[in-house]
Amino acid sequence: MNPEEIVQMMSRQGMRITDQRKTLATLFARAKGYMTPKDVYEQMLHTYSGLSFDTVYRNLRIMHEMGVLEQFVFEDGIKFRLHCQENDHHHHVICLSCEQTYPVVFCPMEQIPGLPEGFRPVKHKFEVFGYCKKCREEEAAQ
Amino acid sequence: MNPEEIVQMMSRQGMRITDQRKTLATLFARAKGYMTPKDVYEQMLHTYSGLSFDTVYRNLRIMHEMGVLEQFVFEDGIKFRLHCQENDHHHHVICLSCEQTYPVVFCPMEQIPGLPEGFRPVKHKFEVFGYCKKCREEEAAQ
DNA sequence: TTGTTTGCAAATACTTTGCATACTA
DNA sequence: TAGTATGCAAAGTATTTGCAAACAA
Secondary structure, eight states, X not given: OOHHHHHHHHHHTTOOOOHHHHHHHHHHHHXXXXXXXXXXXXXXXXXXXXXXXXXXXXXXXXXXXXXXXXXXEETTEEEEEEOOOOOSOOEEEEETTTOOEEEEOOOGGGSOOOOOTTOEEEEEEEEEEEEOHHHHHHHHHO | OOHHHHHHHHHHTTOOOOHXXXXXXXXXXXXXXXXXXXXXXXXXXXXXXXXXXXXXXXXXXXXXXXXXXXXXXXXXXXXXXXXXXXXXXXXXXXXXXXXXXXXXXXXXXXXOOOOOTTOXXXXXXXXXXXEOHHHHHHHHHO
């Protein structure tokens, strides 16, 4: 998705489009992996020297509520990225080096045996972490 | 696992066995689900009125490092429970109501298709959330 | 007796809130 | 113009650290 599409999406949801929010859109459009609130703040600070942290938090929260961003709880804290554009149910493969994510359509719930008797599943998580081709090649080249 | 076994395990790892740590062992032996540091603090406060939060944090961290406890990042924060005693690789089914967990031997990695070309997986997460038989029955009985 | 554990106090990190001003629509 | 967004200051929550006294081995 390009920045304009993101801005449109935000606008459609009733958000007012400020310069900062345009920059946020550009930032997330360009981002390869996930970003922490701190990452976002630091990136934005280049352009807006008077930027405050609470505005970043507010916008991240709103953009998450609007479904523009996706929030992911890593061991080391919460991170954000653009909301996944895949329509069908899918899972993610995440590179531990560049944090790029790849969708996988395979879903283990379709064939899971051995659920406890009487257990009614309502949601599940399946994520694979590792190293993508590009990062492995770069690593090997050093 | 009973409290004595947990205490032995801690002792074997070189931890000194204080009254508080014995109580911690008892607490986790009895706990059905996961506990937040706050839960633990509040439980312990019944017995130790002068208890401080930092001691709870310290002990939880140490017991996690020693492999006595298991740490789980939920959306609403970090929680702890006894480290799983299953030997073989397995995954967890977690009840959203009582937080009781059940092991499942099935592992989706054994048959996952569609990994991006050249991606080398190093770890994965697979967790199923829902409601266990007991909680569903209790819910229905109301 | 030695070295670990504890409580206290304070520091740090992260996130949220109230309010006046600035800006979008 | 009406109402939202921003920066500032401050508060709230979660977690960590340094230190002296208490305690386990």
